Amino acid sequence: MNALVWADAASPExxxxxxxxxxxxxxxxxxxxxxxxxxxxxxxxxxxDYNGGPCLPIALPHRAYVALSPRADRTIRLISPQTRDAVxxxxxxxxxxxxxxxxxxxxxxAYLAGVAWALEKAGHGPIPGFDAALWSCVPLGxxxxxxxxxxxxxxxxxxxxxxxxxxxxxxxxxxxxxxxxVDAARVAExxxxxxxxxxxxxxxxMRCQEGHALALDCSDMSTRQVPFDLGGVGLELxxxxxxxxxxxxxxxxxxxxxxxxxxxxxxxxxxxxxxTDLDEAVAALGDxxxxxxxxxxxxxxxxxxxxxxxxxxxxxxxxxxxxxxxLMYDSHESLRDDYEVxxxxxxxxxxxxxxxxxxxxxxxxxxxGGSAIALVDAEATTxxxxxxARAYAERGWEAPHFIRALPSQPAxxxx
Ligand code: GLA
Numbered sequence: 569m570n571a572l573v574w575a576d577a578a579s580p581e582x583x584x585x586x587x588x589x590x591x592x593x594x595x596x597x598x599x600x601x602x603x604x605x606x607x608x609x610x611x612x613x614x615x616x617d618y619n620g621g622p623c624l625p626i627a628l629p630h631r632a633y634v635a636l637s638p639r640a641d642r643t644i645r646l647i648s649p650q651t652r653d654a655v656x657x658x659x660x661x662x663x664x665x666x667x668x669x670x671x672x673x674x675x676x677x678a679y680l681a682g683v684a685w686a687l688e689k690a691g692h693g694p695i696p697g698f699d700a701a702l703w704s705c706v707p708l709g710x711x712x713x714x715x716x717x718x719x720x721x722x723x724x725x726x727x728x729x730x731x732x733x734x735x736x737x738x739x740x741x742x743x744x745x746x747x748x749x750v751d752a753a754r755v756a757e758x759x760x761x762x763x764x765x766x767x768x769x770x771x772x773x774m775r776c777q778e779g780h781a782l783a784l785d786c787s788d789m790s791t792r793q794v795p796f797d798l799g800g801v802g803l804e805l806x807x808x809x810x811x812x813x814x815x816x817x818x819x820x821x822x823x824x825x826x827x828x829x830x831x832x833x834x835x836x837x838x839x840x841x842x843x844t845d846l847d848e849a850v851a852a853l854g855d856x857x858x859x860x861x862x863x864x865x866x867x868x869x870x871x872x873x874x875x876x877x878x879x880x881x882x883x884x885x886x887x888x889x890x891x892x893x894x895l896m897y898d899s900h901e902s903l904r905d906d907y908e909v910x911x912x913x914x915x916x917x918x919x920x921x922x923x924x925x926x927x928x929x930x931x932x933x934x935x936x937g938g939s940a941i942a943l944v945d946a947e948a949t950t951x952x953x954x955x956x957a958r959a960y961a962e963r964g965w966e967a968p969h970f971i972r973a974l975p976s977q978p979a980x981x982x983x
Pocket of ligand 1: 610613614615616617618765766767768769933934935
C-alpha cells in the first residue's frame with residue numbers, strides 16, 4: 569500500500585515569501601504588501617445558502633496569498649505560478665460581466681480583477697489599477713473554496729491600499745465592513761467569473777475566526793462564532809480531497825438553484841427556508857424531482873440547526889457526538905439521494921470512513937467531486953484515511969489527498 573498523501577498547508581511565512589518572490593520576479597520591484605485569505609470546509613448546511621438557510625463553515629489553514637501594489641493607471645497586471653512566463657494584462661475600464669463585451673475568459677484573473685470591478689461598482693471607488701502576484705496552497709478544484717480565497721485576499725488587499733477601512737485588523741475585525749467585502753467578492757464570482765454561487769464561501773473566508781465554527785444565517789447573512797475545539801475532546805476533522813473533477817460553472821449547480829427557485833414559487837414563499845413544514849411542502853409540490861430537492865433543503869436546514877444547538881450545549885462528547893455524527897451521515901444521504909450532487913468518489917470516501925469507525929462523514933461544498941469530511945477520533949485518523957485510500961486503490965482511482973482541518977484565521981494582511 570502506498571503512503572498516504574497529506575496536502576498540508578504552507579506556513580504563512582512560506583506563502584507570503586512565495587507571493588513576494590513571484591511579484592519581484594515578474595514586476596521588478598517590491599510589492600506594497602502581502603494579504604491572504606483561507607479556503608473553507610462546511611461542516612454541515614449544504615446547498616442551503618442560496619435558499620436562505622443556515623451553514624456552519626470553518627476557515628482552513630490553507631490560504632491564497634496575494635502580493636499587491638496599486639498603480640497610477642487603470643491597468644491590472646497579474647501573475648501566478650501557473651502562468652509564470654506570461655503576465656496577464658487587463659484594463660479596469662474595459663472588463664465587464666461574463667457574456668458581455670468585457671468578458672474575462674481566464675478564470676483565476678476574473679476572480680482578482682472582478683473584485684476591483686465589484687468594489688467600484690458598489691461605490692467604493694475609484695479603485696486604481698494594480699500589479700498582483702498570486703500564490704495559493706488551497707487545493708484547486710477540491711471544493712475547498714480556492715476561488716473565494718483568491719477573491720477575499722484581493723478584497724482585503726484593495727481595502728487597505730485604497731484606505732477603504734472595511735476589513736479592520738485581524739485582532740478586531742470590522743464585521744460590518746467585512747460584509748461589504750464579502751458582497752464584492754461574491755459579485756466578482758457571480759458576475760465576472762459567471763458562477764452563480766450563494767455567498768457561503770466568501771463569508772467563511774472573510775468572517776470565520778480561529779478556533780471557531782461560523783454559524784451563518786443566510787436569511788440575513790448574520791453570523792455567530794461557535795467554539796469548535798475538536799482537539800480538546802480528542803477528535804479531528806479529516807478532509808478527503810477526492811481529486812475528482814469539480815466545477816461550479818457547469819450546469820448542475822445552476823439547475824439545482826433553478827429547481828429550488830421553482831419550488832419556492834410553487835409553494836408561494838420567497839425562498840425555501842421559509843417553507844417550514846416538510847410534509848406539507850412535499851405534498852403540495854407533487855412533482856417528484858422538485859419534492860426531493862425541497863426535502864433536502866428543508867431537512868438540511870433542520871439538521872444544521874440541530875448541529876449548532878449541540879455545539880452550543882458543549883463539546884462533542886458522548887450523546888452529543890453520536891447525534892452530531894448521525895446528522896452528518898444523514899446530510900450526505902440527503903445530498904446523494906434527494907439533491908443528487910454526490911458522485912461515486914464522494915460516496916466511497918464516506919462509506920469507507922463509516923466502516924473504519926468515523927463518528928460522522930459527508931460530502932462538503934458544491935459536490936460532483938471535490939471533498940468529503942469525516943469526524944474521527946484523533947488516534948484513528950490515520951486508520952480511517954488508510955481505509956479510504958485502500959478503497960480508492962481497489963477501484964483503480966487516483967489516490968485521494970488528506971487534510972487535517974483546524975479552524976483558522978480569516979482574510980487579512982500578512983506581517
Ligand atoms: C458551493 C457554493 C456555495 C454553496 C455550496 C453548497 O461551494 O459556492 O455558495 O452553495 O456550494 O453548500
